[in-house]
Amino acid sequence: MPKPTPRGSVLLLLPIALILALIAALFAWVGGWIGNRDLTPQKMMDLAQASGKQQAGFRRAHSKGICFAGTFTPTAEAAKLSTARAFSQPEIAVIGRFSASSNNPYAPDGASPVRGMAVQLKTDDGQEWRIAMNSFPFFAAATPQGFQQMNEAGVPDPATGKPDPKKMQALLAAHPEIAAFQAWAKTALKSDSLGNTQFNGVNAFRLTDGQGVDRMVRWSMRPRTPFVAMTAEQLKAADVNFLAADLDRRLAAGPLVWDMVLQIAAPGDPITDPSMAWPDSRQQVAIGALTLVHAEPQADGPCRDLNFDPLILPSGIAASDDPVLHARSAAYSVSFNRREREISAQNGSAR
Amino acid sequence: MNRPRHFNPLARLLHWAMALAIFSMLFIGAAMVVSLRYRDALLALHRPLGIAILLLAIVRLINRLSRPVPPLPADVPPIQQFAAHASHWLLYGLMLAMPLIGWAMLSAGGYPITMFGGVHLPAILPHSPVIYGWLRPLHGALAYLLFLTILGHLGAALFHAWVRRDEVFAQMAKGEPK
Numbered sequence: 007m008p009k010p011t012p013r014g015s016v017l018l019l020l021p022i023a024l025i026l027a028l029i030a031a032l033f034a035w036v037g038g039w040i041g042n043r044d045l046t047p048q049k050m051m052d053l054a055q056a057s058g059k060q061q062a063g064f065r066r067a068h069s070k071g072i073c074f075a076g077t078f079t080p081t082a083e084a085a086k087l088s089t090a091r092a093f094s095q096p097e098i099a100v101i102g103r104f105s106a107s108s109n110n111p112y113a114p115d116g117a118s119p120v121r122g123m124a125v126q127l128k129t130d131d132g133q134e135w136r137i138a139m140n141s142f143p144f145f146a147a148a149t150p151q152g153f154q155q156m157n158e159a160g161v162p163d164p165a166t167g168k169p170d171p172k173k174m175q176a177l178l179a180a181h182p183e184i185a186a187f188q189a190w191a192k193t194a195l196k197s198d199s200l201g202n203t204q205f206n207g208v209n210a211f212r213l214t215d216g217q218g219v220d221r222m223v224r225w226s227m228r229p230r231t232p233f234v235a236m237t238a239e240q241l242k243a244a245d246v247n248f249l250a251a252d253l254d255r256r257l258a259a260g261p262l263v264w265d266m267v268l269q270i271a272a273p274g275d276p277i278t279d280p281s282m283a284w285p286d287s288r289q290q291v292a293i294g295a296l297t298l299v300h301a302e303p304q305a306d307g308p309c310r311d312l313n314f315d316p317l318i319l320p321s322g323i324a325a326s327d328d329p330v331l332h333a334r335s336a337a338y339s340v341s342f343n344r345r346e347r348e349i350s351a352q353n354g355s356a357r
Numbered sequence: 358m359n360r361p362r363h364f365n366p367l368a369r370l371l372h373w374a375m376a377l378a379i380f381s382m383l384f385i386g387a388a389m390v391v392s393l394r395y396r397d398a399l400l401a402l403h404r405p406l407g408i409a410i411l412l413l414a415i416v417r418l419i420n421r422l423s424r425p426v427p428p429l430p431a432d433v434p435p436i437q438q439f440a441a442h443a444s445h446w447l448l449y450g451l452m453l454a455m456p457l458i459g460w461a462m463l464s465a466g467g468y469p470i471t472m473f474g475g476v477h478l479p480a481i482l483p484h485s486p487v488i489y490g491w492l493r494p495l496h497g498a499l500a501y502l503l504f505l506t507i508l509g510h511l512g513a514a515l516f517h518a519w520v521r522r523d524e525v526f527a528q529m530a531k532g533e534p535k
Contacts, residue, residue: 018519025515026508033504037387046391132477134469150393311486312467317397321475329394336396343493346466350490 045151047336051344053154054337057161059110062348063356066341068105068122070113072200072250073307075101076261076298078127084293087221087268088213090322091129093293098127100296103309104200104249107140111356115249116241119191123205123227124314125296133320136312138334139205139227142190145280150333152181152281183281195235199252201262201298202231208280209316209331210271212324222271222326224284227264227296231256253301264296278328305356311349313342360425363528368424371417372529378410379452383504390497404459405472411456418449427528430521441513444506451503457481458499462492 034040038048054066061069078100084093092098102125106118121141128134147153159173178185197203205227213221236244245251256262270289276282304310317325317335325331349356364372382403389399429438463470464480465488471477482488518526 012522014520014522016520019516022512022515022519026512029511030508033384033387036384038391043391045393047393047396048391050393131475133475311484311489318469325397332395332397333393336393339390339396342466346486346490347494348490349486350488354487 045154047333047340050150050154050333050337051340053157053161054109054341055344057157058108059113061109061111061356063345063352064109064111065105065345066337067109068107069109069111070106070115070118071111071304071309072104072253073101073302073304073309074104074253074298075099075300075308076296078125078266078294078296080294081292083291087215087223087291087293088322089216090135090213090320091131091133092127092135092320093322095129098129100125100127101308101312102126103304103307103312103314104253104301106249112246114244114246116196116236116244121200121203121205121249123200123203124309126309126312126314129320131320134318135320135323136314136316136318137207137225138314138316138338139207139225141203141205142187142194142208143206144187144190144283145208145330146184146187147181147330148183148279148281149181149329150337152177152184153330153333155181156184183279187281195233196241198234198236198240199231199256200249201253201256202229202233204228204233205264207316208283209328209334210277210280210326211319212326213268214322214324222275222277223268224271225266225268225293228267230263230265250301250303257299257301262298264298265292266294266296267292277326280328280330310356311346313338315339315342360428361533362427362524363531363533364426365420365424366532367420368417368426369529369532371413371420375410375413375417375452378406378413379503379507382406382410383500383507386500401471401473404463404470407456407459408472408478410452411460414449414452414456418453421449427524429525430523433523444510444513447506448503448510451499451506455496455499455503458492458496462489462496465489465492 031040038046051066054060060066065071076099078092078098079096080093080098087093102123105122105124106113106115107120107122108118123139125137125139126134127137145153147156155177159177160169162168163170207225210222210224213223215221253262268291269284270291271277271284272288275284275288315335315338316331319325345356363369385399385403385406389396389403392399429441433441460470460478461482464482465485467484467489469477470480514526514529517523
């Protein structure tokens with residue numbers, strides 16, 4: 007037997023405790039439990055679900071939705087721009103979701119200032135591309151911080167029942183770009199159908215082609231069905247679910263088609279600021295047609311339990327450094343985790 | 358069975374490599390869920406690193422079960438002996454369970470399970486909100502349990518090295534003398 011070594015002092019428990027405490031503190035700091043964190047996806051979703059008419063099991067925003075199914079067929083031009091299989095596979099089955107922007111899943115369609123379209127493309131190489139677009143031509147704010155402050159400013163003051171005008175002034179002073187969005191929201195005409203609504207993915211992405219050349223792009227879905235505007239009176243008088251009824255009616259008569267068009271950035275274009283549209287003169291390329299053949303309620307449709315995270319991308323398409331794009335991905339994940347937990351607690355249903 | 362004085366070289370290599378990997382994994386996981394900007398980049402590391410830990414844990418478990426291990430000193434009190442053995446098996450359980458739950462959770466959430474480039478793993482569970490709604494919080498809760506167990510393990514190792522000054526720390530830190 008080797009000679010036993012003398013024991014160390016029990017005072018050495020102190021440095022041991024200190025080391026463990028330091029590691030625990032570092033972990034707590036990294037996880038946001040201690041320290042003053044600027045803005046987290048949890049804080050964004052806390053605000054979203056505390057305002058409006060949040061219902062358990064529904065998305066924290068864009069809660070009202072309709073599932074759809076159809077196909078995507080890329081054009082011959084598409085394959086020159088990205089190695090992603092979605093740009094070359096002759097026909098891809100897709101599912102997707104139309105949405106209205108509030109967190110009230112029962113809000114009247116006529117009251118929704120913004121409409122959304124999300125698409126999931128699974129290609130035959132096993133990769134997946136999820137796309138989330140909206141009817142606005144540019145995003146409300148340049149940063150997630152600006153967007154959060156805008157939503158905070160929009161919360162009604164309990165004393166007056168209306169948003170505090172001082173908060174709105176402070177918001178516009180700190181984030182002047184939001185004025186442009188407010189002007190759009192006030193004046194933009196709303197169409198009488200989802201089938202003739204244009205949807206824009208306002209964030210920039212990087213496409214890489216077969217030669218390794220990168221291009222920064224933004225995409226839109228442009229409807230082939232002609233735009234027909236509704237007056238404010240018509241929107242007010244319309245049935246709560248008139249968009250779903252209209253979609254069913256149109257799809258019974260035949261498919262609805264959108265052209266997916268890329269806008270390619272020129273040097274100097276704002277890549278990381280989704281609140282600034284790129285000039286209309288930029289090169290545009292139609293990369294495919296989205297053909298919708300079927301729609302169904304989201305309650306038991308396949309789109310309900312999908313997180314249309316805009317950073318689920320196939321190789322050949324990559325995220326830009328747009329902070330709003332990254333924040334959307336983070337916030338959607340928190341929204342998804344919360345609603346799926348609620349659906350789980352309600353034995354599989356959203357109500 | 359002849360019990361060695363030290364863990365075999367493969368066990369020691371796996372122990373220290375996995376210590377680094379699991380520590381990184383816990384911090385990446387904690388950071389990514391609260392990050393507004395780097396969630397996608399951290400997640401792209403988290404998935405393949407998790408699968409790597411799963412594979413290493415399987416090799417390690419086989420090595421642990423098939424090769425003799427050095428004994429604890431006879432004068433370690435029974436309660437500490439029990440705590441040592443229980444925490445070691447808890448660590449093995451979590452090393453295997455955490456990546457499997459992560460993989461299962463992504464499957465149930467309808468997510469693609471991307472490794473790197475175009476390489477994907479298949480789903481191991483059906484797309485189900487009910488299952489996802491259970492597995493996602495479980496993955497988080499067990500991560501905290503794993504972190505606390507590792508802290509306890511590290512504290513015990515330092516206690517053996519600095520206070521008891523017995524051979525336990527060297528069993529994992531050093532090889533057999535030549």
